[in-house]
Amino acid sequence: MDIRSLCLGALMAGDASGYEIRKMFEEGVFSFFQMASLGSIYPALTKLSQEGLVTFTEQEQENRPDKKVYRLTPEGRRTFLRTLFQTRPGEDRYRSDILFLLSFAHELPVELCEALIDEYAARQEVMLDRITEADGQFNKDTDTNTDTDTKTDPDTSKSACQAGCDFIGGLGEAVCRATLDFISKNKKPFLAELRKRRSRQP
Amino acid sequence: MDIRSLCLGALMAGDASGYEIRKMFEEGVFSFFQMASLGSIYPALTKLSQEGLVTFTEQEQENRPDKKVYRLTPEGRRTFLRTLFQTRPGEDRYRSDILFLLSFAHELPVELCEALIDEYAARQEVMLDRITEADGQFNKDTDTNTDTDTKTDPDTSKSACQAGCDFIGGLGEAVCRATLDFISKNKKPFLAELRKRRSRQP
DNA sequence: TACAGCATGTAAGCAGTTACATGATTCT
């Protein structure tokens, strides 16, 4: 998925600034399985608006810098939907430095291994919080899109991403819990095993 | 983790050609949490050998193209270990087109949603097989490194990556199973929910 | 006959990260 589709997808949930879109990928629903940095979001939004797939309104804010609030155009919506249909999804990719480091546990001090496992668990915990908190975050009104033609009817708009996001949120939750469960069950035996080996071969 | 460290890590398990290293990331132990393509592996190995971190021997093969079998030098080993100690692990990143597409389930035909879920499950199944098969793949003798000074003693060598890889393999297995379990429990209700909405708002 | 697997390598191109640039406000 390229960054442009990611931005369009984010805007499907409601109007947002570049900064807010990043937050969706960093803390929100999408954080579980996609990410995007500001350095890629801003150029993408610029290009998207040049192509007429999004529009933006500059919002003055008190005590805050101005905001460019982007909104999907009907064409943007159509384009995004077409993309969804046509995309044959690429392979999932999971990258984890921690797990790579832990592959070499037998070469590392046991304390470091423990720290790595704890760090891994802590991150999973954070992810779990994000996922459970994000539940229904697509339903909070974004005050700007109550009377737009980009939105169909209020009911559809309300349930925006809901069904899909619930399912995926549930999946993410299950995965995080399984991970944390595995760690709580296997951490100690694993570290004990490492110490045993260490004492055999110093 | 940059590609160079990944290659060094792969070679910790025993001598290998570039082609074989890719297989480790594509089908082997590392496939769960890292990946690397040939187009990045070959240049990395070349650079690594220029820096003296690996050596290679050209092996003629019958009915097969020649092979360059790479081996860690003591310095390569030291460098890699130092990297392990010093690296403060970057954030885990999971990217999934399928899950992104499924976030918009309410905009897609139910049949497509089902196909996406099935595809997702199938991939998890493949991953599960890889992980369980990979168990102990670090222990199969690679016939070339029985009498080298890069290896410590046979016992250590035998248990190469074992402890860490067992742990991580177990984790991967748990995660895959949790995913498949979640899907088998929630797929039907989810699709039913989608159909219900669809009939309400055609 | 065509495709898949084994095997290595180069190079173009792109996508995205990181760093830089700017600046106000609020919290510690």
Add this chain to the structure above:
DNA sequence: AGAATCATGTAACTGCTTACATGCTGTA
């Protein structure tokens, strides 16, 4: 006083994917 949050944007750089180039073997 300094860090963090909000807010936007550009540009250099990097790292990776993809495609190209080559060629043999075994299978469908």
